[in-house]
Amino acid sequence: MHGIADCHRLLHSKTMNWDDLKIVDAAARTWSLSGAAKMLAMSQPQLSRRLRQFEDQIGARLFERTPTGLKPTEAGAKLIPLAADMRRDAEAALRTLPDLPGSALRVVRVSVDEVRAETLALGFPALKAAVGDIELELVVSQQHADHQNRGTELQIRSCLPETDTLVAHKIGELTYAPYAARCYLDRGSIEGLSEAIKRGTWIGFPPDNLWYPSHRIWLEKTLRYQPALRTNTMTSARDLVASGAGIALLPVFMGDANPGLVRLGDTVQELTGNEHLIVHRDLLREPAVRAVSDAIAAAYRSIRQTLSGGSHLKAAG
Numbered sequence: 001m002h003g004i005a006d007c008h009r010l011l012h013s014k015t016m017n018w019d020d021l022k023i024v025d026a027a028a029r030t031w032s033l034s035g036a037a038k039m040l041a042m043s044q045p046q047l048s049r050r051l052r053q054f055e056d057q058i059g060a061r062l063f064e065r066t067p068t069g070l071k072p073t074e075a076g077a078k079l080i081p082l083a084a085d086m087r088r089d090a091e092a093a094l095r096t097l098p099d100l101p102g103s104a105l106r107v108v109r110v111s112v113d114e115v116r117a118e119t120l121a122l123g124f125p126a127l128k129a130a131v132g133d134i135e136l137e138l139v140v141s142q143q144h145a146d147h148q149n150r151g152t153e154l155q156i157r158s159c160l161p162e163t164d165t166l167v168a169h170k171i172g173e174l175t176y177a178p179y180a181a182r183c184y185l186d187r188g189s190i191e192g193l194s195e196a197i198k199r200g201t202w203i204g205f206p207p208d209n210l211w212y213p214s215h216r217i218w219l220e221k222t223l224r225y226q227p228a229l230r231t232n233t234m235t236s237a238r239d240l241v242a243s244g245a246g247i248a249l250l251p252v253f254m255g256d257a258n259p260g261l262v263r264l265g266d267t268v269q270e271l272t273g274n275e276h277l278i279v280h281r282d283l284l285r286e287p288a289v290r291a292v293s294d295a296i297a298a299a300y301r302s303i304r305q306t307l308s309g310g311s312h313l314k315a316a317g
Contacts, residue, residue, distance in 0.1 A: 059284070154292060180246070203248040
């Protein structure tokens with residue numbers, strides 16, 4: 001005689017079809033094959049065949065067919081309450097479904113450095129309109145964000161992540177060029193990049209790999225002397241250049257936007273870098289994160305010419 005062991009074997013089966021338990025539950029609630037078939041919108045022969053196949057699969061009869069209806073066997077008496085519990089859980093889940101969108105993620109944190117913060121500001125009105133009522137938090141820091149502990153949802157950086165739990169999508173390119181203030185050029189009678197390299201006062205970056213290493217390498221290869229002034233942010237470098245303190249490599253969208261600055265030659269191709277939007281794999285299916293990701297990518301596309309310097313060229317010499 002079959003009993004609890006059969007039920008345990010059933011519940012641990014990797015090939016069990018949960019729809020079979022619906023048949024068991026319907027048969028137990030109506031105590032008839034015809035009633036169960038009607039409840040599940042099936043024909044009686046189809047339901048009877050499915051129930052028999054299920055009983056054959058588990059190696060135990062669940063119901064006795066009697067003239068007065070179905071009666072549970074010992075195995076059926078063990079399984080029927082479990083099938084009923086599953087039905088109640090499924091009904092509770094269905095009642096909860098309409099409320100789930102309201103409890104989904106509604107605040108998306110985007111980690112950027114000061115350059116990417118200004119980049120997003122260029123297209124922010126369209127970006128905010130695209131994400132609707134999703135709240136955005138722009139967290140400005142030079143440090144890499146902590147995705148593993150959910151310190152942020154999205155991050156914009158030029159470098160690629162070093163772990164396969166993070167996914168990076170290229171959303172654009174950022175180009176750089178040397179700039180100086182008009183007042184600085186007039187004061188030093190510097191005309192063009194070659195003059196600036198020979199005898200200009202350059203603004204560089206601290207000797208730390210964290211602060212724009214490719215720019216430091218370019219300066220070391222190009223100049224015969226150390227920059228007289230150093231800073232660790234592009235915004236402060238731009239402000240120093242605007243004050244007439246010297247010459248610096250700046251993102252072209254920042255330099256071209258300042259009417260008091262002059263671009264000293266073409267963009268430096270070896271400093272052109274890809275912009276990546278980085279997200280944790282677990283968040284790829286989160287609707288709010290996906291919406292913000294799409295909106296950021298669209299914002300970068302809309303200002304592509306500005307970031308590359310193609311929309312505004314003002315070079316000296």
